[in-house]
Amino acid sequence: MTDAAQPEALVSAADGGDPRALARLISLVENGSPQLRSVMKLIAPRTGQARVIGLTGAPGVGKSTVTGAVVRAYRNRGLRVGVLAVDPTSPFTGGALLGDRVRMQDHATDSGVFIRSMASRGHLGGLSWAAPQALRILDAAGFQVVLIETVGVGQAEVEIASLADTTMVIVAPGMGDSVQAAKAGILEIADIFVVNKNDRPSAQEAIRDLRAMLAMARYSDGAWKPPIVPVSAMRGDGIDDLVARLDAHGEWLNASGERDRKRLARARDEISAMAVATLRERIGALPGEARLEELAAQVASGKLDPYSAADELIG
């Protein structure tokens, strides 16, 4: 009866840093378990402490290596660090992403580090529903820093940025020019640009392109201007500077009141996502799959439009 462990027992073990209890709690999130409701009630008073840092960038720029280097830097300060690696793509890729985690094996025996991959199960809204809950679990378990790493560029990144206090966008030389990165909408979410693999000859070009693009942006008084930080995460070059920039952004968040504003916005998003998920569940539960099949056949054959079908579905 391993699945029937009491939420109370799991929460208290996780609070003591038990990695198996943490893993179990996050599996509850992935599976959308009904036990989550009591878990979330229990941990609510302990949340709001962790510093949340998002990492994003196109495949191949070295996100996992940067994550590993940043984890090491915070561990050297004695902070407990949680890592959520979120895969916004199809459920099929869970394995591939996990392969990446191998690079972080040097933290595998460190009880001050907890690393977990999460797939969004291909459901739209899956990520927006699950990631904040996993974050709450790590936050309540006393991880002072939580890194959220996500793959690819697109809508999921924008969501990750809305979860994080500070978002790092990683680029690498030779992975398509930076103007392409701008097109993908990640410029707007970056608090810090990290140019990884700075030992490559074309790194200077990437930095120059980013700089030119940032020069075109307009900032209001007191706004944060994203720095460009060249690193070689593999060699450990530039990581001290990167962490200093993370600290500087943290201070700016506090001084500007932006941290509170972000956290309020995050809570709003979380409640809305939860409300939509609840309503979606009710749709699923209401008229039964068979009715949806009938309506779908009518829509596919042009007998009915999707609005009228949706109205019939939800009554």
Next chain:
Amino acid sequence: MTDAAQPEALVSAADGGDPRALARLISLVENGSPQLRSVMKLIAPRTGQARVIGLTGAPGVGKSTVTGAVVRAYRNRGLRVGVLAVDPTSPFTGGALLGDRVRMQDHATDSGVFIRSMASRGHLGGLSWAAPQALRILDAAGFQVVLIETVGVGQAEVEIASLADTTMVIVAPGMGDSVQAAKAGILEIADIFVVNKNDRPSAQEAIRDLRAMLAMARYSDGAWKPPIVPVSAMRGDGIDDLVARLDAHGEWLNASGERDRKRLARARDEISAMAVATLRERIGALPGEARLEELAAQVASGKLDPYSAADELIG
């Protein structure tokens, strides 16, 4: 009173191929107009005819150039072609994506081609709600082929694939290796792999990598095995072969019964997305923004968990 045009008049003008009427109808979708309801009722009987082809791939692989070449090939057959360029990222990037459309200017004066960019307005669910409706409009207006092009890799691509009868995944040499592409979850959605820029020296390497990866996949009897088609869309090389592969996939869809299955699944997704959007609207309308603000403050301070807050919000 340009906004007060009767849905009937717009639909009948769009059916005659009037690009301004089409643009107006798609703007109704982008703006979530209440008039859409009558539009969708009017056009339902005329839908289900268009062949829907999805194009996706990382930024910089040349999606727009491939789209342009495929449009030209179908135009040469005398077919009317609609293009929806969907940007799943933040609303800020609309302009950047539109810049790309410049490459398709050679179709600008051809009344048998209609090209439209759509942003998803940053709402989660925006794309899954809006793209199928825009597709319905083009379908009902008599475009025999509709190409849906989307930027980036991630969840949005999986959704586009669920909209399309046939999905092409475009890769290009030197844009990160194909194993990285696999990681991004696009392998599973590809019916056809297009290796663009085949005149580059590293194209053979990209083809070899893709081939090796496909060799590891298992296919059941009668399943479609995605071909790898090298092209140079800029020079027009390989486009005839690509269109022949598109035709072959179309025939397979018919023979296998897969087309009907896909269309039924699409209708199901559409109805569900519409039902969720309707319920989401009701949330917005129900307890007012002020109540959500209060609840968010309680969640942010740890006084309340998001489940209980969502319950209070929807009652």
